[in-house]
Amino acid sequence: MTVLLEVDGVTKRFGGLTAVKSASFTLQKGELTGILGPNGAGKTTLFNILTGFMAPTTGSIAFNGEPLRQLAPYKIVNRGMARTFQLTRPFVGMNLLENVLVACLSPRAHGDKDKEERARHLLDQVGLGGRGSEPVETLPYGDLRRLEIARALATRPDLLLLDEPFAGLGSSEIEPLAQLIRRLHREENLTILLIEHKLREFMALVSRVIAMNFGEIIAVGPPDEIVRNPKVIEAYIGKTEADHASA
């Protein structure tokens, strides 16, 4: 296995607050990994640093063996790292096809003769096939998440970062979306890193978990080990109720 992403001692301070504290981890090519942590643990900040939307205070990131420091977000995308947003941010006033088409016009996506055709194919792939002409404003939340994934896939990523893809979804929407993520991982041979703060759906999906709390990585390991890790239990449930956690 080859290393795709190497995060080394990344720290982000906002004034007196340390949002991410000396985070180090690596991702192997082809892994499906999750970052777990309660709200405010620094997960999204870490994502923003990886994708160039924020600069780390200290620390370094290497992607595909090359350092990423000081690169603009769009340049990082064109090196093969794409992301979705926790609060979906579609282009309003455009239909679904146009939303994906924008990403099909990025330098890394180039090479297709018919960009509309590729955008249609991507909508198919995420389960929004045949709905290209619908306006984005009336789209339910679950479909917006799929649209974000289609837009990220359009840039032909090696690594796909999903920021809380299940947040705000109803239980009937969660399993189909998890299936889509599994399928992309398997069929497209995508390396995927996703953030989640709820344990349940997430545990059946990922093969490795990076657990964070108060900006620090507190545990790394397979999901069944992580749920039994005392530090993780403490972060989630608190010390006094730790006994109930095993139930």
Add this chain to the structure above:
Amino acid sequence: MRSISGIDIAGGIVVITILALAPMLAASNYLTGVLTVCAIYGIWASSWDFMSGLTGRENFGHSLFIGAGAYTAGFLATIWSTNPWLSLPMAVGIAIAFSLLVGFPTLRLRGPYFALAMLSASAILQRLCLIFWEYTGGEEGLYGLDPLIKNPLHYYWFVLGVLAITVVILTLLAQSHWGLLLRAIRGDEATCQAAGINVTFYKIASLMISAGFAGLGGALYAHYQLQVSPPLFSVVVSITVIIMVYVGGIGSIYGAAIAAILLTLLTEMLRGFGEYRLWIYTLTLMLILFFLPNGLIAPLWRRLTERLR
């Protein structure tokens, strides 16, 4: 954005034909002159709309490019006495140079910096014209430009042709993948970045295109007035252009051009009202913008032609 259909092309041809034949009605050089200014404002408004209407980055100093183009024509005619036709490509080039000067540092940033920088740059150029009066003629400006075409009617037709070509080029660009990216920038810059798009590049490139056409219009104006003066750089010119775009329907390009023609005609027709002219003009604008926040021309055309598409 909806694609162009047959009815749009037909509408465009009818409007241009009417405008081309309009001077025949009165057979007066006065009307021809007013229509020439109308068409020039059309070039200014549609070029503003291309950059600011599509990307949503408001340019409060379009007069910078207009004045730069006009003064380029002025300098070429009075100091170097070159072939007057040379002033058109030169005006385009100088206006684009100014767009890089302001756009390069400020369009990388989000927030109001670009709008403010454009506003101040145009104000600074207006002051510089007065400070370096030995070269610019100060308040009086530069006189004695040669007309490009002696016959006023032929010159009007030429300017109208330039307006038509401007609107066609900018509309085709706005309908292309390029235009899609500009509208995406208006939507959300962070999402554009996440889609791998170099936002700054597209903003600067669209400002260069916008500036080029504005500068061309400035030179055409200079060769119509046969004179250039500092008010060309004024805020009033910039604001007038922006109002025209809003009345036309922002982002539509053709709407901006038609609104520019109608509003310029309106100011002329109201001359009879003397000092009440500005009152009536301003009141009309306020009513339009209050009751029709999406503008008048483009939404009206869409409604009229809805069934014919």
